[in-house]
Amino acid sequence: MTVRVTGRVVTPAGVIRQGCVEINNEQITAVAEYPSGRDGHWILPGFVDIHNHGGGGHTFTTGDADEARAAAGFHLRHGTTTLLASLVSSPFELMRAATIAYRPLVAEGVLAGIHFEGPYLSVARCGAQNPAYLRDPSTEELTELLELGHGTIRMITLAPERAGATAAVKLLTAHGVVAAVGHTDATYEQTQAAIAAGASVATHLFNAMRPVHHREPGPVIALLEAPSVVCELIADGVHLHDGVLAFATATAGAERTALITDAMAAAGQPDGEYELGGQTVTVTTGVARLAGDGAVAGSTLTMDAALRHAVATGVAIPEAARMMATTPARAIGLGDRVGALQAGLRADLVVLDDDLNVVRVMRAGTWLD
Structure with missing residues (x-):
């Protein structure tokens, strides 16, 4: 029919x-x-959201399959038809358990895969990541996860300055998994080395990264200028000033920009207290921050709201559609399907x-x- x-x-x-x-x-x-x-x-x-921790009061970060199904259903109602379940930094046992628990959801099509945002991240740029779980990349851990996942794992974010990062990037890319650069205090040269090794996504560009300096460009410039790198941007007016959003989208272009939510369980929910990676998050007027130091902790964004915000800043709808669907799909190897x-x-x-x-x-x- x-x-x-x-x-x-x-x-x-x-x-x-x-x-x-x-x-x-x-x-x-x-x-x-x-x-x-x-x-x-x-x-x-x-919409294709390649960075999402939960929504509708449900989370991906605990490895609970029922929670993951409900979170994906919430975002589907907001137009997200392809979604990676993103976990924050956690013990290896939880990473294993989540890989096993989400494998059937990927096979069913509820999820497009798993994104591990960490734990191989910078302590200095940890943002809302729990510093207790941060550690150097381990090819042993990654090899075990890849074998457990049978293609379930789509992307892993790491900081290229950590010991073993280059070997991890090469291992991931050899297995068809996207290596992303994020939560990093890397220099310009360290970031370039990660890109040369195969890193191809910038995890929420600008956020939780060494800032740009005219004598040390840092990771932002290295990622923005690399033709092989897709740059994630959070278009909520909180993570990025609208002027920075406009600059980044104009510099990378629609072919290298992926709008994401970085949403947490509080998306679509009232203000109040929530949990993220073992830490308390307080949401006030829709902005999520760690209860301790006030660091921005994910978002309450949905992809349709991100579209409206991007268009309001001057992004044309055809370009916005590429940033919200075509480019992120290609970034995670699904451009021939969705x-x-x-x-x-x-x-x-x-x-x-x-x-x-x-x-x-x-x-x-x-x-x-």
Whole structure:
């Protein structure tokens, strides 16, 4: 049975003002003009969030499969049809348990994979990561996790200045796992070495990184200038000043920018106290901070809200769609399956009204409602 979804279709080539997406079963079969006399709603590819710790009161960080399913369901209602479950720094036992627990969810398609944000991170730039769990990269640990995961692990964030980081990057990339640079006090040269070894993603660029200095550019400049690196940006007006967001998106371009949420369990929930990696987080007026030192601790963002914020700062909708779907899908090796409205890809799409609020969500050819 063929289903047709009509409206302002946002494709990799631009906007079809009066267009149609044809779907058969789980796959897009055609995208074409469909004159209807009106533009209709916006139709964008389903969002791809490659950095997300939870939402709707549920978390990915504990390795609980039921929690993970509920968190993914919350973000699906906000248009995120492909999602990595991100864990914060934790003991190796929890990393093992989470890999085993989430493997069936990846096989089922609820999750696109696991992202371990740590524990191989800088103490000086730990941000909201629990310093008690930070340590040097271990190829022994990573080898065991990769064997347990059977392809479940998609990305691992590490600090390139830590002992053993280069060997870890090479091991990960050899197994098809994305090595990301983040929570780092690395120099410009240390970051370049990680990129040369195969690191290809910048974890929430600017945040929890050595700041730019005109005599020591640090990781930010090395990552921004590298043509092989996709730069994550949190478009919530809290993690980045809008001027920095505009600068970074203009510098990296839509082909190298991935908008992410870095959301935690508090996304979509009231202000109050929450937990992240064994630490208390206080959410006030939607901003999450560690109860101890006040460090920003993830976000309460959803991808549809990130889209609205990015567009409000001047990002055109076609470029925003690439940053929220096409580029992140490619960054984690899924660009041949999801991330764009084009024939042959999975039928994931988000229908939005003129104010870019979610009207309907389709995943794998099935409407959420």
